[in-house]
Amino acid sequence: MRFGYHVGVSGPPVSAILNGIDTGCDAIQMFPGSPQQWGTTEVGDEEALEFAEAKRSSGIDPVLLHSIYLVNMAAPSEQIFKRSVASLSSALQKAERLGAAAVITHIGNHKGEGEEYGVRRIAGAVTECFERTGGEAMLLLETTAGAGTSIGNTFEQFGAVFDASGWPARLGFCMDTCHVFAAGYDIRTPEGIEGVLEEMERFIGLDRLRAIHMNDSKGELGSHLDRHAHIGEGEIGLAAFSYIVNHPALRDLPAIVELPHESPEDPDDLALLRSL
Template sequence: MILIGAHMPIGGGFKRVPKETYEIGGNAFQIFPHNARQWKANTPKAEDVLEFKRRVKKYTLNEESMLCHSGYLINIASPRDEIWKKSLELLKTEMKICSELGIKYLNIHPGSHLGTGEEGGIKRIVQALNEIFEEENNVIILLENVTKKGGNIGYTIEQLDKIISLSKYPERLGITFDTCHGFDAGYDITNLKELDKLLKNIDSLIGLKKLKFIHLNDSKYGLGSNKDRHENIGKGEIGIEGFTRFLNHPIIKKIPWILETPGSNHAHAEDIKLVKKLINDLEDHKK
């Protein structure tokens, strides 16, 4: 059985997420641990945590199907000391929130070196992660692949591997692969030969066991565009045929899929319905 869900709203509390995940046809989800556009983050109240966990159990979700996504302001690759320190402290708070909610994984963008160079940016990322892991030991951080723009670090698998390899705590790190970001960065996931090549590269450098989630997004722009503009499934440049090949790969089917496509819960329900159809149609064709 595939695990699939979407990035879910948390306005009004975390407790709404499990039920709304079920209502859109999902059995996995991603949330922000706080308002993603603010530096301020509060840990949840005890009664809210208890109700959230009760509903997680009711809707048969588990730690391998739940993911938090870090806030937009965090940049642990920043050469600016004030931003780096604020990012570090906010990331620590996010990990505490994840731990209290019983969410095992926190997804982050590695960060941007802001034009000061990849080597220094990676050094700052590793320094931040090492400090965080010395304080918090319940949460695994997943590094998400990004597009090559604005000094971003993590647009190649090799860059993600370098961060993990340099960390004092490689066992506390994994990765998330975003289909839009990967496609925009030049990984042609619509081509089975190229997809196999990508997965072999991940396995040889990082290990497939560290590939914990896939962000399932179509792309408004073409292969190698480095634009990072998400589109609903089948309506972008990856397209229906591309996703049919990607989604039915035996390795890809084992990894939880999280939609970050445009629109509300209703739009996500439609995307989930389409994704399931793409899998079932191919399986029916093989019979």
């Protein structure tokens, strides 16, 4: 497994690689723009070159982009929907420019319109994103904790989104350990993890799983709380992470920790995961 953090971008895109080097990442995740604002910044030719050079010499691979928080592909509001598609499309273009493997996104909330509506809406957004962008960068739908009217807290729902989208080659998914646990999948035991892998295989196919978000959970099993804890310090516990890290089906995936790591008091999650 290649371990890394979600790193900050403090200036040009290359600063994300530098932050990744500083914190001992083999892979990184970064935002394509300000996470709370619509609209993206273009990547200049020089910036793209600088990024590619730093990526190559550091060996950091893959680079993953995480869509901004405002994106809601299932939004009943036409304006939010259009902005979401535009934001994801520009993130996919940015990924292509930077040589990033994928854009990871939360898939959305139907806001009371129902699951079927949500699934159709998301499939429409996915189709439009791929119509607007070429290239190889994948769009990875992230598993959710299942709060409110969110779509994506069961693998069956994911399967429905893939079905409705027509299984485009560039569509994949990302499993967040905290979200899956909060959604009600008990991954604390080997049997529990095997059960999750079976469901993924049945409804989507493990070949579409392209990244893991490796976070422990402050919330209990089935709590629907999206609250990350440092590895081994939450309700999931270290034994589960040991099993996940060493699982043959997951071995080749990048695993991104989405927790603070800047201050000396923060535990070194990457070192801990590697020790497993």
